[in-house]
Amino acid sequence: MTLVSSLLESMTGIHIFYVVGLLIFITLFIVIFIRTMRRPAAEMNEYKESIFNDKDPDGSERS
Amino acid sequence: MENQKFYYDNKTVKLFLLATIIWGVVAVLVGVLIACQLAFPAFNFGLEYTTFGRMRPLHTNAVIFAFVGNAIFAGVYYSLQKLLKARLFSDVLSKIHFWGWQLIIVLAAVTFTLGISTSKEYAELEWPIDILLTVVWVIFGWNMIGTILKRRVQHIYAAIWWYLATFLGVALLHVVNSFELPISLIKSYPIYAGAQDAVVQWWYGHNAVAFFLTTPFLGLMYYYLPKAANRPIYSYRLSIIHFWSLIFLYMWAGPHHLLYQALPEWVQALGVTFSIMLIAPSWGGMINGLLTLRGAWDKVRDSAVLKFFVVAVTAYGMSTFEGPMMSLRNVNQMTHFTDWTIAHTHIAGMAWNGGMTFGMLYWLLPRIFRTKLYSEKLANTHFWIATLSILVYAIPLYWSAVTQWLMLREYTPEGFLAYPNFLETLTQILPMYTLRIISGIMFLTGFLIMVYNLFKTMAAGSVEANEAAEAPALVLAGKRKPLNETIHRWMERKTVRFSIWVFVALFIGGAIQIIPMIFIKSNIPTIDTVTPYTPLELEGRDVYVKEGCYTCHSQVIRPFRWETDRYGDYSKIGEFVYDHPFLWGSRRTGPDLARAGYVNGPMYKNSAWHYNHFMDPQKMNEQSIMPRYDWFAKKDVNLDMTPNKIRAMQTLGVPYPEGFDEQAVDDLLWQANQIVAELKLSGIEIEPTKEMVAMIAYMHKLGRDIEPNTNQNLDSHDTGE
Missing domain, CATH: 1.10.760.10 (Cytochrome c-like domain)
Structure with a gap:
């Protein structure tokens, strides 16, 4: 732990940690957003509807 | 392909539903008691076991872990089986999970009453119960992941991502926040001290709200709201984006509980920044929930289930806007340490968690007992009483917060505090505390109406402990096929890989604030004159x-x-x-x-x-x-x-x-x-x-x-x- 402590103590600019965090988030967000929006609508609809692919105990069916 | 026959485990779901109802009454009852204590100290009864200081953790833990916790497990286990076309992984694990969880609740009630507490909010349990909680939580995760692994469907529906995030998030939070040094069976000291302990505790405290009171309920919303409305969720794309954004961002926001306090500036800035950003993914969930009802609002008029869901999702949107606003420094100086925070948490607890739970109970229990709800009218009555009680709770406490804050910072023209005695500010807000009692009694009344309605429903039906079902076996899809399968789709059918990425998303936020606080000494400047306690x-x-x-x-x-x-x-x-x-x-x-x-x-x-x-x-x-x-x-x-x-x-x-x-x-x-x-x-x-x-x-x-x-x-x- 002393090694880790010494290593971290040598780090400067700790105050920009949240800026780093923001950059990580924005990058990931853009990647996920673009990839998600490019997914085919038919695939999305199939997933959305999948929860109705069962019969409730009361016998009700998807309208 | 030939169908495989199997049986859903409804018995475990039923047990968790019953526990939800019973512990819910206890939790609200204790809430009413402590509301009375704050207005009339005589309700402390002069006994050490019933003072506010011991009853308050009992109330918060009973609501969070007993009422909400059992509701989560009931909702998760029912929807998990239906979505995956598989029985729960192990009957033995289900039993240990149920009885282990109830044992934790009983131990919590006994130890808090006896004054055995760590003092860390929502983590007051002492170390032996912490260990028991860890074991039971792992059993829950084991049972859930085991069920996912033996599923009969290719795709893992969005609700289950939230369940996985819940399991991983709570495990991470609980373990890190519970590092403590025992000195006896009923006493320990946390390994962290002062500001470090504060950062870890509010990283936990904030994210207990996130991963015990939010993510599982978003999962439940993704299943039960579409089922009750009989129409699919509004946007599956939105569910993907808001899932990853929310689980990543939430972990960073804990320090907003410690603004203007003895904490390095960068930690506070980090908490504020990410709290504001949280509005977007939170509202993604709210919008997805409410727009699911587009074209079906006529059903809301008649259905108490949908009414509860609508109020719950709306309150979720309100709370997740209010929370980030409370993280702004100039707002926080008023909302922190006053009743504003109490009102905020109760809107979230009573309306979001309560509303989702009540809606789920009214929808699920008749199905488990293979009958109709005894009285839709009583359910609607419960809805209106509960909704009204939330307003009667929140409005006086907002009033109280503003009043007290204005009085505390009021100066005379001569430059002295206008109300130097703290009690003057407290006396002013006591009438609001009386209104809170009325609200609590109203909420409890609605709850008892629900209990009557549900017990009459149960009496009219019977549980099919092992419900027969059939579905084709899962065909293993094998490796990723880049031409017709995106990375996310591939990940969605690989439980372990999916879980690892969820864990990474959760881990980053916590690590970035906690590791520097513990290891970098410049964050904790020492003062020579400060000596240890005698x-x-x-x-x-x-x-x-x-x-x-x-x-x-x-x-x-x-x-x-x-x-x-x-x-x-x-x-x-x-x-x-x-x-x-x-x-x-x-x-x-x-x-x-x-x-x-x-x-x-x-x-x-x-x-x-x-x-x-x-x-x-x-x-x-x-x-x-x-x-x-x-x-x-x-x-x-x-x-x-x-x-x-x-x-x-x-x-x-x-x-x-x-x-x-x-x-x-x-x-x-x-x-x-x-x-x-x-x-x-x-x-x-x-x-x-x-x-x-x-x-x-x-x-x-x-x-x-x-x-x-x-x-x-x-x-x-x-x-x-």
Whole structure:
């Protein structure tokens, strides 16, 4: 732990940690957003509807 | 492909549903009791077991872990089986999970009542129960992941991602926040101290809200709302984006609970920034929920289930807007330490968690019991009473918060505090506390109507413990096919890989704030004059923890003129380096005590005052709502434990000299006799080993270390520094 402590103590600019965090988030967000929006609508609809692919105990069916 | 026959496990779901109902009544009942205690101290009943300080953790834990926890497990286990076309992984694990969880709840109720608590909000359980909780939680995860692995469908529906995030998030939070050093079966000290402990605790506290009260309920929303409305979720794309954004961002936002407090500036900035960003993914969930009902709002008119869901999702949107606004520094100075936070948490708890749970109970229980709901009319009555009670709760408390904040910062034209006595501000808001009792009784009434309705429903039906079903076996899709399968789609069918990425997303936010706080010494500047607690002060501190004094009194002064004039110099990080645990509190029902031992400060009271105040607070201040603690004068400190406590503190890095543990009892008695002698001058006779003496010593230690010339003023006793 002393090694880790010494290593971290040598780090400067700790105050920009949240800026780093923001950059990580924005990058990931853009990647996920673009990839998600490019997914085919038919695939999305199939997933959305999948929860109705069962019969409730009361016998009700998807309208 | 030929269908495989299998059976859904409805018995486990039924047990968790029943536990939800029973513990829900208990949780709300205790809530009403503590609401009464805050308005009328007589409701503390003069017993140590029923004081507000011990009942408040019982209420919060009963709501979160007993009522909401059982609702989560019921909802998850039912929807998981249906979505995956598979029976729960193991009947044995299901049984251990159910009975283990109930055992934890009972142990929590018993230990809190007895004053066995760590003092860390929503994590008050002592270490043996923490370990039990870890085991039971792993069993839950094992059962859930095992079910996912033996599923009969290719795709893992969005609701289940939230369930996985819940499991992983809570596991990470609970383990990291519970690192503590036991000194006996019922007592431990956290390994973190002061500001470090505060950061870890509110990383946990904030994310307990996220991963116990939000993510599982978003999962439930993704299943039960479309089922009840009989139409699919509005946007599956939105569900993907808001899932990853929310689980990533939530973990960073904890420090917004500690704004203006003794914490490095960068940690506070981090908390504020990510809290504001949280609005977007949170509202993604709300929008997805509400737009699912597009074209189906006519159903809401008649269905109590949908009414509850609509109020729940709307309240989720309101709370997740209000929360980030409360993280803005200028707003936070008003909302923190006042009833604003209490109103905020109750809108989320009563409307979002309560609404989703009630809606789910009304939808699910008749299905499990293969019958119709006994009375839709009673369910609607419950809805209106519950909704109205939320307003009756929140509006007076918002009013109370603004009123008290304005009074606390009011100055006379001459430049003095207009209301220097904290009690003046409290007296002003007591009528709001009476309204809160009415709200609690209303909410409880609605709850009892639901209990009647559901028990009549259960009486009319019967559970099919093993419900027959059939589905084709899962065809393994094998490796990723880049031409027709995106990375996310591939990940969605690989449970373990998916879980690893969820864990990475969760881990980053916590690691970035906690690791530097613990390892980089420049974040915690030390103060030479700050000394460790003497053995007597340490014993007094433990009594303070046991009685839950932190539930009403803070121990951190923010750098506002109206706080420093009232309580004394603002708090510095270095003052808390020996505090295992930190005791900054989160609500000031009473005044801050950070400078209670600062002899020349506004908060100092002598030993005789403290004695009389603990014996009968109303005798000292007629308007006080503090319960009496007259048993302090009767109960002894356990001197056998004192050396163990010193050794534990030494292990945690508190610089007592070598061998000080062996002198600890003598040191304690020496200091206690000084206080006894001082009390005798006021005509008060007491033995030096009583808890009262330890509490007085602790009160006089608070803030004293940084007072100029303290050593000349008081009986400072060298602890070897």
